[in-house]
Amino acid sequence: MAFQNIGIIGAGQMGCGIAHVSSLAGYRVQIYDLDPDRIQAALATINGTLARLVAGEKITDEERNAALSKISGSADVNDLAPMDIVIEAATEDESVKRKIYAHVCPVLKPEALLATNTSSLSITRLASATDRPERFMGIHFMNPVPVMKLVELVRGIATDEPTFRAAKEYVASLDKSVTVSEDFPAFIVNRILLPMINEAIYTLYEGVGSVDAIDTAMKLGANHPMGPLQLADFIGLDTCLSIMQVLYDGLADSKYRPCPLLVKYVEAGWLGRKSGRGFYDYRGEVPVPTR
Numbered sequence: 320m321a322f323q324n325i326g327i328i329g330a331g332q333m334g335c336g337i338a339h340v341s342s343l344a345g346y347r348v349q350i351y352d353l354d355p356d357r358i359q360a361a362l363a364t365i366n367g368t369l370a371r372l373v374a375g376e377k378i379t380d381e382e383r384n385a386a387l388s389k390i391s392g393s394a395d396v397n398d399l400a401p402m403d404i405v406i407e408a409a410t411e412d413e414s415v416k417r418k419i420y421a422h423v424c425p426v427l428k429p430e431a432l433l434a435t436n437t438s439s440l441s442i443t444r445l446a447s448a449t450d451r452p453e454r455f456m457g458i459h460f461m462n463p464v465p466v467m468k469l470v471e472l473v474r475g476i477a478t479d480e481p482t483f484r485a486a487k488e489y490v491a492s493l494d495k496s497v498t499v500s501e502d503f504p505a506f507i508v509n510r511i512l513l514p515m516i517n518e519a520i521y522t523l524y525e526g527v528g529s530v531d532a533i534d535t536a537m538k539l540g541a542n543h544p545m546g547p548l549q550l551a552d553f554i555g556l557d558t559c560l561s562i563m564q565v566l567y568d569g570l571a572d573s574k575y576r577p578c579p580l581l582v583k584y585v586e587a588g589w590l591g592r593k594s595g596r597g598f599y600d601y602r603g604e605v606p607v608p609t610r
């Protein structure tokens with residue numbers, strides 16, 4: 320293994336997933352987030368997702384303990400200094416990511432690779448906010464990371480070949496498949512998936528069907544594993560809105576206009592599963608449709 324140490328910025332759902340799969344593949348993982356409570360919650364989440372694999376007899380208890388022993392978390396950015404690859408998986412907001420790069424780059428080894436898990440933002444523009452555009456690229460994991468086989472790789476205009484090769488090797492070592500996307504708004508998966516989700520929200524907004532009807536229609540009528548509203552809640556409605564906004568701004572086509580109901584939900588703080596309420600209410604035993 321050419322790289323030993325993986326840094327992860329952002330202890331949210333994607334940061335947890337990337338830590339889970341990287342530690343199982345034998346990497347040492349350092350998670351960084353601003354909030355120490357977030358880090359503790361992330362370590363507990365990863366413990367839970369690894370335990371799920373033990374319960375399903377996919378890994379042994381020893382493998383789980385070995386993976387857990389490789390993960391550390393800290394709110395001190397200096398702990399990222401020894402990392403070989405750092406993957407930023409913080410909130411989908413360009414200004415947040417830019418601030419993070421300004422804070423983190425001076426700490427990193429000059430030869431370290433910096434990657435972003437962004438769902439939609441321009442890799443070239445984000446790279447220009449770092450001190451290493453040639454060693455910066457998109458490594459876009461899918462949610463839930465432990466289950467989904469795909470990782471989209473996206474080069475910015477300045478990304479060099481050794482960086483791209485290293486990213487490919489890292490993804491292969493996680494036993495995941497790669498597709499390569501050009502650096503256009505939302506790349507491939509979200510360019511196709513998010514307009515479908517946004518249309519499902521319009522379908523709800525215009526009263527064509529209830530939450531349950533729309534999700535059931537797409538699960539049973541199109542064989543989707545989750546209904547589009549359930550999936551929107553799973554991704555996070557703030558992330559869905561950011562992606563639609565990037566598509567709308569970046570492609571200047573009204574077909575990408577975020578549904579006003581999506582905007583309203585995000586304004587209300589109803590962000591989906593992670594906030595306890597979105598198109599479903601998650602506070603009880605089972606999710607309850609809200610419309």
Ligand SMILES: CC(=O)CC(=O)SCCNC(=O)CCNC(=O)[C@H](O)C(C)(C)COP(=O)(O)OP(=O)(O)OC[C@H]1O[C@@H](n2cnc3c(N)ncnc32)[C@H](O)[C@@H]1OP(=O)(O)O
Pocket residue numbers: 368371372375377437438460461462463464465466467508509512544545550554558
């Ligand atoms: C926004 C972006 O930038 C890009 C994106 O990621 S877009 C989102 C892409 N993801 C999707 O579209 C997910 C669609 N949904 C699914 O594929 C499935 O519903 C699902 C895999 C999430 C759950 O599958 P399911 O059959 O309903 O549930 P369940 O039987 O509980 O789980 C299936 C397996 O996944 C695992 N799993 C489910 N959720 C998990 C999670 N959050 N974390 C880890 N593992 C999980 C389970 O342990 C189970 O594993 P085994 O088969 O080894 O036992």
Ligand SMILES: NC(=O)C1=CN([C@@H]2O[C@H](COP(=O)(O)OP(=O)(O)OC[C@H]3O[C@@H](n4cnc5c(N)ncnc54)[C@H](OP(=O)(O)O)[C@@H]3O)[C@@H](O)[C@H]2O)C=CC1
Pocket residue numbers: 328329330331332333334351352353354357407408409410411412415418419436437438439459460461462553554555558593
């Ligand atoms: N959700 C999904 O399905 C997918 C998301 N992605 C992408 O992955 C990234 C993360 O998404 P996701 O995990 O869902 O988001 P979450 O909201 O679950 O997590 C984001 C994390 O980043 C933290 N954060 C915010 N600002 C900073 C900062 N300045 N320094 C360090 N940490 C910070 C947040 O902390 P706090 O809560 O305290 O603000 C939070 O812990 C986004 O770019 C998203 O587009 C990619 C694929 C799929």
